[in-house]
Amino acid sequence: MEDPAVLIPTSVAEAIESFGAGGDIAIIGGGTILVPEIRLGHARPSRALMLHGAGLAGISREGTRTTIGAMTPLSALSSLGEPIAAAVSNIADLEIRGQGTVGGNLCAQNTDAPRGDLQGVLIALGATVRSVGAGGERSEPAETFLPGRADRLVLDVSFDAPAAGAYAYLDRAHTHEYTALAVTAVRTADGTIRLGANGAGPHGLRLPSAEAAAADPSAAGVAALADVQLFDDAIASAWYREKTLPVLVRRALEQLKETA
Amino acid sequence: MNITINGTSRIVNAGPLTPLLHVLREELDVLSPKAGCQQGGCGTCTVLVNGEPRRSCLLPIAAVEGAEVRTVEGLASGGKLTPVQEAWIHHYAAQCGFCTSGFLMAATAYLEKGGSDDHAEIAAALGGHVCRCTGYVKIYDAVAAAARGESFDLATTAAGSRTTIRGVEL
Ligand SMILES: Cc1cc2nc3c(=O)[nH]c(=O)nc-3n(C[C@H](O)[C@H](O)[C@H](O)COP(=O)(O)OP(=O)(O)OC[C@H]3O[C@@H](n4cnc5c(N)ncnc54)[C@H](O)[C@@H]3O)c2cc1C
Ligand code: FES
């Protein structure tokens, strides 16, 4: 195997310039997904962009707005309150959370396992993703970013502090199992209810039909089935996901009510 | 490129994407980190990078340039094992031993941060590590004993007689 040419930018500006319009270039965040894939030859990029020295890590707050740099390790998110804290503590284990990044989680592909647990959480929070690539810089809602994320370099994600958040998920047999399905419910500062799901489509999805029925958690659970693209994989069948999604939507909404 | 392994600065020639695990084992002859699953799922390759436990199979060497890496080779000093290593022997926490290096480094980081003998806290710190032999009970016992500061007369445990491994008398 031909080794990729490796670029190691030392500033955000240099990272943006090195990435350019993307193309045949693999972005390495923490590398917890990509490093084994490159080593095994499953990914064969001609160039690799390593972001560890690019200055993209860190959490900042301005008023009620929180901004998380793409290279911030997952472990740094546990202080951010619900629903992020609950979701993050359920990802992998201590060591992986110390190395895996927010940008990598947002861009994790769902190909062989439902990875990228923060996607549904950030959708529910109404987070904005700031990225660069062909056409320059773009800031857009997480649910719009996710389907078109190929060839984008994520710089950061930001969101307004919610009034309350809840995270309901299928528990795992071991820290290294992936979460087959999870639902995040958020009550925003203006009282709107937002719902996001993970493991219910090719990436995290918003659940608009369930949001419209949110006043009745059980009805919302059933309504959610109209919003998803359920699939079979090694850890759960589409049938099982269909049976459990309504339960998780109901639980997340009930949990949210309790924090009223 | 330079990294410091157990206090000694070493020059590395491997390409920037080579996992630290392979640099340690194949280039630098540091053999305590084991190559298990090599995709982050078992924990046996765990080393300390600037004091934090990390999966060396997932870490490209360029990401740890200039870092301080510690492995089991760097634990004992002056012929004396660390308390958690002694607890491992006393509690028979190793059977085949394949998982031991990773567990010891994760436990070392946990204890250096002041970790207690609380079972749930130990489980949260070691939950990413797989052991196919012991059933974990003895491993958790060993970490809890070390957290309580217990010490052991190893001559009366283990094989019942003193052995020397790589210059360290057990
Ligand atoms: C044992 C184990 C257990 C795991 N358990 C879970 C789990 O429970 N839940 C979960 O969600 N994940 C899990 N993962 C997957 C992974 O660790 C996390 O999703 C992590 O957040 C990925 O981040 P990373 O920075 O390491 O990704 P990387 O491997 O660096 O990158 C992953 C993908 O994102 C792209 N990327 C990285 N950074 C950026 C950026 N700034 N802009 C654009 N693209 C980028 C890469 O090109 C690549 O395609 C697990 C992994 C392992 C090894
Ligand atoms: S070899 Fe690194 S986690 Fe298994």
Ligand code: FES
């Ligand atoms: S002692 Fe054999 S795997 Fe743990």
